[in-house]
Amino acid sequence: MSETPTPNKKLIAVCGKGGVGKTAFTAMTTRVLLESGKAGKLLLIDADPAMGLPNALGINVRRTMGQVRENIIQTARRGKKEEKVQLVDMLDYMALEALNEMDDFALLAMGRTETLGCYCPVNDLLRGTIETLSKSFDIILIDGEAGLEQINRQVMRRVDTLIIVSDATSRGIQTAALIQKMAQNEKVIQCEKIGLVFNRVLGSEELLKQSALEIGLEVLGYIPHDENIAHHDLVGKPITDLPATSPGLAAVRKIIENSVLK
Numbered sequence: 001m002s003e004t005p006t007p008n009k010k011l012i013a014v015c016g017k018g019g020v021g022k023t024a025f026t027a028m029t030t031r032v033l034l035e036s037g038k039a040g041k042l043l044l045i046d047a048d049p050a051m052g053l054p055n056a057l058g059i060n061v062r063r064t065m066g067q068v069r070e071n072i073i074q075t076a077r078r079g080k081k082e083e084k085v086q087l088v089d090m091l092d093y094m095a096l097e098a099l100n101e102m103d104d105f106a107l108l109a110m111g112r113t114e115t116l117g118c119y120c121p122v123n124d125l126l127r128g129t130i131e132t133l134s135k136s137f138d139i140i141l142i143d144g145e146a147g148l149e150q151i152n153r154q155v156m157r158r159v160d161t162l163i164i165v166s167d168a169t170s171r172g173i174q175t176a177a178l179i180q181k182m183a184q185n186e187k188v189i190q191c192e193k194i195g196l197v198f199n200r201v202l203g204s205e206e207l208l209k210q211s212a213l214e215i216g217l218e219v220l221g222y223i224p225h226d227e228n229i230a231h232h233d234l235v236g237k238p239i240t241d242l243p244a245t246s247p248g249l250a251a252v253r254k255i256i257e258n259s260v261l262k
């Protein structure tokens, strides 16, 4: 039987500017957690409506929260009074309907809502679902939407570890600083621990360390630019199938061992 992880490191959210490697990092973390044998019951949440995570994991998603929400709306519209009364219970039931269960983990994808122009109701649904499902899983790993919007909308009210991913650009670091400010000064999201991961690092780690220090963020680690990751994305192979010798994977292993699994 696999060991269960430290209970206070359970809810982990990955956030950061668009295109910095949040999804690649989440997929590599999944592989590392599963290989460690310490993942316990693992739930992955793709909180990005663009849904990159299922591809990075090599999974076909059966149903999304967005589709579940449409069903709820349809039921409410045609529903008789009694049906509407039951809607509240249905929320839990339908969230479970959207859960994709694999052999060694489960995946919940937020997906898109068919009502144009607004993601907020799905965000609300997601918030409730994260709270409900957190009782049944040992680790929940969330691949967030790019930028600050979901943090602003408090899709997660609290997380144990907030991992901010940045590339080696000042815009990436600025976004990280804004997220950190929202979490620490404005208390938009409560977190036990916040850390910064630099991804696609080619140059000096020292310079990056310095800029993290300036914004008051602890660096959890540096992931090098890894041709294997770029290649897997190009040919459509799951990131979780990276060769064991991939430098990116080794860097993520070190980060996760020193933060989440410590």
Ligand SMILES: Nc1ncnc2c1ncn2[C@@H]1O[C@H](COP(=O)(O)OP(=O)(O)OP(=O)(O)O)[C@@H](O)[C@H]1O
Residues within 6 Å of the ligand: 017, 018, 019, 020, 021, 022, 023, 024, 025, 048, 052, 145, 146, 199, 200, 201, 223, 224, 225, 226, 227, 229, 230, 233, 248
């Ligand atoms: N360490 C790395 N080395 C090489 N390429 C990388 C690395 N990390 C990510 N990439 C590439 O960068 C691109 C963006 O990565 P990814 O999709 O993970 O970013 P993201 O932050 O999830 O983006 P989005 O904000 O659109 O969700 C992908 O093409 C991916 O293959």
Ligand SMILES: [Mg+2]
Residues within 6 Å of the ligand: 022, 023, 024, 048, 052, 053
């Ligand atoms: Mg992504």
